[in-house]
Structures are given as C-alpha cells and as structure tokens.
Amino acid sequence: MKPEINLIDVEYLAKHGHPWDQYEWLRANAPVFWHEEENGPGFWAITKYVDLCAVSQNPKVFSSSVTGPLIQDRDPSFFFGKDSMVFAMDGPQHERYRKLLARGFTPETLAVLRPRIREIAIEILTEARQKGTGDFVSEIALRLPAGLIAEMMGMPRQELEHLTDLVPSRHANDDTVASPDEMMSSFMEQLTYGQSIAEIKHKSPENDLASFWVNSEVDGDRLTAEEFTWFFVFLLMEEGARVAMASGLQLLFDHPDQLKILMSDIDGHIETAVDEILRFSGPVPCFKRTAVEDVTMRGQNIKAGDSVMLFYASANRDEDIFENPNTFDITRNPNPHVTFGGFGPHECLGKHVARVEIAVMFKELLTMMPNITSNGEIERAKTNLVAAISYMPVKY
Helix, strand or coil: CCCCCCCCCHHHHHHHCCCHHHHHHHHHHCCEEEECCCCCCCEEEECCHHHHHHHHCCCCCEECCCCCCCCCCCCHHHHCCHHHCHHHCCHHHHHHHHHHHHHHHCHHHHHHHHHHHHHHHHHHHHHHHCCCEEEHHHHHHCHHHHHHHHHHHCCCHHHHHHHHHCHHHHHCCCCCCCCHHHHHHHHHHHHHHHHHHHHHHHHCCCCCHHHHHHHCCECCECCCHHHHHHHHHHHHHCCHHHHHHHHHHHHHHHCHHHHHHHHHCHHHHHHHHHHHHHHHHCCCCEEEEEECCCEEECCEEECCCCEEEEEHHHHCCCCCCCCCCCCCCCCCCCCCCCCCCCCCCCCCCCHHHHHHHHHHHHHHHHHHCCCCEECCCCEECCCCCCCCEEECEEEC
C-alpha cells in the first residue's frame, strides 16, 4: 500500500528520523517522483542509487549553482552566502576552488592530523568520563570536529567549540529553536571570525592549514581572503562526522550483537564499521540540483528549471546494490555507499578526514568507556538538512 509521501516533513523527521517506508515504496514504484511542497514549487525526488549517481555525475545538466543545493524552507535571502561555498558551484569555478583546497586533504596531511585527532579525542573523553553521565552530542560528538577545525586553523579550541555550537541553529527549520534573526546573528559571527583568521594568517603565517590555504599558490593562483572565509564557514556547517558519531553510537546500542563484534576486534572491524554507520544512518538526507535543460529519466519529463532532490539515505538502502540493505552489518564489505556524494565532482573533499575522525573516536570511546550505555530518550533535530540526534543522554 502506498504510504503518504512527504520526505521533507520536519515534524516527522524530528519524531521518527528518515521515512524509510516511503523511500522503499518510491524505489520500487516511482523512483523519479514529482514531490509536492506545501510552501514551494515542488521537486523531483530521486531515490535509487544508479539514478542518484547519474545526476551527481552530470553537472552540465543538473546544476548545483543555479538555485543552490539546499532545501530552502526559509526566506531564500537567508542563504545569501551559498554562491560562495564550494558545494554550490559548478564548472570552472568549482574546479578551481577544489584544486586550491585539495592540497589540504592529501594522505600526507591526514597522516599528520591523525595522531592529533587521537590526542584531542582522548582529552574530550577523559573530561566526559569524569562526569559519569552526560549528553554525548554536546560533550563529545560536537567537540571533536571543533577541535580538528581549531587544529587546522591554528586557533584556540574553545573559540571553535563556541562557533560550531552555533551551527545546529543554522540547520533548524523551526523558529522555536532559533529565530531567523538569531540564526543570522550566529552566521555573521562565524563569518567575521573567518575573516579574522584570513587576515591573521596572511600577516603572520604559521605551521597550520589555514596559513597554507591563505598563502600558497597553485599554478600562480591562490584563494582570496573572501574565498577562504566562506570555506571556513562551510567547514563549520559540515556536520557529517558529528552526526555520524551520535547516530553510530545509537546504532550500536540498538544492535548489541554488532557492538559485541566490534568490541571483539576494534582494529580489525573499525574501518568497515565506520562505513556501515555512514551508510545505514544517512547523516545527510538530501541535496538539490536544478535541471538546466529538459531531460527524461525513467519515463518522467524533467523540465529545465525543475528542482531535483537526491535522497542519499534511500540510495544507501537500494536493494539492487546492497544485499540485505536494511540490516546493520559492521562487517559489510564492499560498501559503496553514497553518503559523501554520488561519485561526481561534488564528492566530499574531506571524506577521508571524516572517516578518520569517526574511527578514532569510536576506537578510543570503546577502549576508555567499554560500558557506555544509553541513559534516556534521544531527541532529534527539527530539520530536513541533516538527520541529526540533537540530544543523547548516556552513562559513561
């Protein structure tokens, strides 16, 4: 029986998480589906793996820049900075920006960052363990990405923790969480801080990635101060690792058999466990593309100007790609999930760093706190921009 289809209902998402039954029905019956919006023009919902990858790999037809990649439930002017962010670019502009940033995400850079990520994780976990109980999201999951950004920027961790703490309000679709004015104020604080980093690192470069990005050249080209500032804001908004840490821990609580397997050989299973957490939890529900010409997909006529929403969590449960897709299996291998994109030009630049963050945190967490347990009901964020647990009480 066909369920009522509303893939972006923030009330449903806050109460239940992803609409898995709707995804499953759409994949089987209407994989390219015209989705009405209560206060919008509607969009085409893409729910199958091959179609999502095809759209992702064809930016000449499906643009990220025309109207941006986000669901804009609020006043579109609120997203005035999207045109300066790498995920909202196309063509030569996007290629140039990624080229200038990519040298900060090399295996050599990651090798330098990894031991520091571990040190930060241990510091955070040690502080949390002393409390006995707490909120895993605010006390642990939020703090490691903030610590890593601080390390990359060469700036105080406490300041970055404050700035990343403002990000959930940027992702909320609910005025009871933060008013538009409050959200804009938070955003401007982040933007101003990014500008100050660019100025400091240009005048007094140090041995950190911010100094590298601000001052280095590639083929005679370099990032402008404005471009670096927007990249900094984008880093703050990139919540995949934070979301996956909380969702991953909840998955291990819900699947004690998988937790037992992981605990039996953390080093042997951690890499596949991280990818399965990323596949199964679906940290980012969807991103948007805009058709720039008429195109037909699975018999559906998509018109130039139509919005096309890519539902990554649905593609990650596609029965044609994954065996037993609704089973959480930390030993799953291979695991070609599309959580970081559909293998196109917008594939996440920092995906390897995110994997390391998650892997290091879970290894240290399960080593230092092997008896960590749930201590109450979780709360989910009221937004359709990330599938995030916003509050997670635990006993350390």
